[in-house]
Amino acid sequence: MDDEPAIRVRGLRKAYGDTAAVGGVDLEVAHGEVFALLGPNGAGKTTTVEILEGYRRRDDGEVSVLGVDPEVAQRRGAGAEAKRWRDRVGIVLQGTGEFDELSVGEVVRHFARFYPAADDPAAVIERVGLSDKVRARTHTLSGGQKRRLDVALGIIGRPELLFLDEPTTGFDPEARREFWALIRDLQAGGTTILLTTHYLEEAEALADRVGVIARGRLIAVDTPRSLGRRDSALATVSWRTPEGAWQRTESATPTAVVADLAARFSGEVPGLTVTRPTLEDVYLEMIGGAA
Numbered sequence: 001m002d003d004e005p006a007i008r009v010r011g012l013r014k015a016y017g018d019t020a021a022v023g024g025v026d027l028e029v030a031h032g033e034v035f036a037l038l039g040p041n042g043a044g045k046t047t048t049v050e051i052l053e054g055y056r057r058r059d060d061g062e063v064s065v066l067g068v069d070p071e072v073a074q075r076r077g078a079g080a081e082a083k084r085w086r087d088r089v090g091i092v093l094q095g096t097g098e099f100d101e102l103s104v105g106e107v108v109r110h111f112a113r114f115y116p117a118a119d120d121p122a123a124v125i126e127r128v129g130l131s132d133k134v135r136a137r138t139h140t141l142s143g144g145q146k147r148r149l150d151v152a153l154g155i156i157g158r159p160e161l162l163f164l165d166e167p168t169t170g171f172d173p174e175a176r177r178e179f180w181a182l183i184r185d186l187q188a189g190g191t192t193i194l195l196t197t198h199y200l201e202e203a204e205a206l207a208d209r210v211g212v213i214a215r216g217r218l219i220a221v222d223t224p225r226s227l228g229r230r231d232s233a234l235a236t237v238s239w240r241t242p243e244g245a246w247q248r249t250e251s252a253t254p255t256a257v258v259a260d261l262a263a264r265f266s267g268e269v270p271g272l273t274v275t276r277p278t279l280e281d282v283y284l285e286m287i288g289g290a291a
């Protein structure tokens with residue numbers, strides 16, 4: 001691990017005509033980190049990620065991805081060093097997953113040939129849960145299965161850095177859990193991951209840090225646990241009275257409230273729960289404030 005972060009962005013700007021899609025973003029992602037970009041539709045997540053991938057040109061700002069300017073690395077005829085950079089970066093765009101009449105196995109094996117140290121196609125197909133579809137033509141796959149194929153193509157080259165734009169859209173709950181296990185596995189193997197998602201529980205399950213983008217600006221960066229000072233927010237204690245009515249109180253010292261209740265009930269407190277704001281609660285409040 002070197003001192004330079006895997007991703008460093010300073011003053012990034014991008015406009016489409018009069019629309020300022022990205023309006024001055026600073027961001028650093030460390031080697032080995034899983035970072036989730038959150039934000040409402042049209043906030044500027046995809047634009048930011050595609051600039052980092054080198055697929056879109058920026059208007060202004062500095063961008064370094066694995067020590068290289070991605071815009072330069074993706075230029076036509078950029079040379080051997082740029083090719084090496086592209087081999088180190090895995091990209092899963094927002095949904096393709098269809099390759100005419102080719103089968104899943106053929107597509108993955110085909111992509112494997114582009115990389116100098118590609119993973120074993122059969123192992124990757126297994127990892128994304130498509131082993132029983134290896135001979136299926138890609139246009140016959142379901143939406144979630146096409147997305148899994150996208151993920152397979154993103155990781156076949158064993159990237160150091162993986163970009164995932166809304167990777168689990170269309171996944172059923174079980175597939176999503178399997179995907180989370182795959183991401184944890186990749187992180188354990190040292191892969192740095194930048195993902196965008198609309199699923200707050202996904203960000204919470206996977207990300208070391210989350211960044212919230214609203215109207216092209218990064219309005220907060222923190223751990224999922226601490227975002228919006230969530231960890232020090234008042235706790236809500238709820239319980240049922242002996243008459244069966246629900247009671248609730250907000251407190252900065254919920255342990256004292258629970259101890260007091262335990263003494264009053266001399267034992268088990270019926271229906272007791274202690275909750276703090278969820279990641280979704282603080283996220284929605286932030287987005288509301290930024291609108």
Ligand SMILES: Nc1ncnc2c1ncn2[C@@H]1O[C@H](COP(=O)(O)OP(=O)(O)OP(=O)(O)O)[C@@H](O)[C@H]1O
Nearest residue numbers: 016019020021039040041042043044045046047048
């Ligand atoms: N090619 C384009 N031409 C013109 N405007 C664009 C283009 N791509 C994006 N935009 C605009 O830029 C803004 C940011 O879009 P972007 O796709 O980056 O948002 P996003 O956060 O990824 O949204 P979503 O969650 O819906 O994927 C939006 O207002 C969008 O309409």
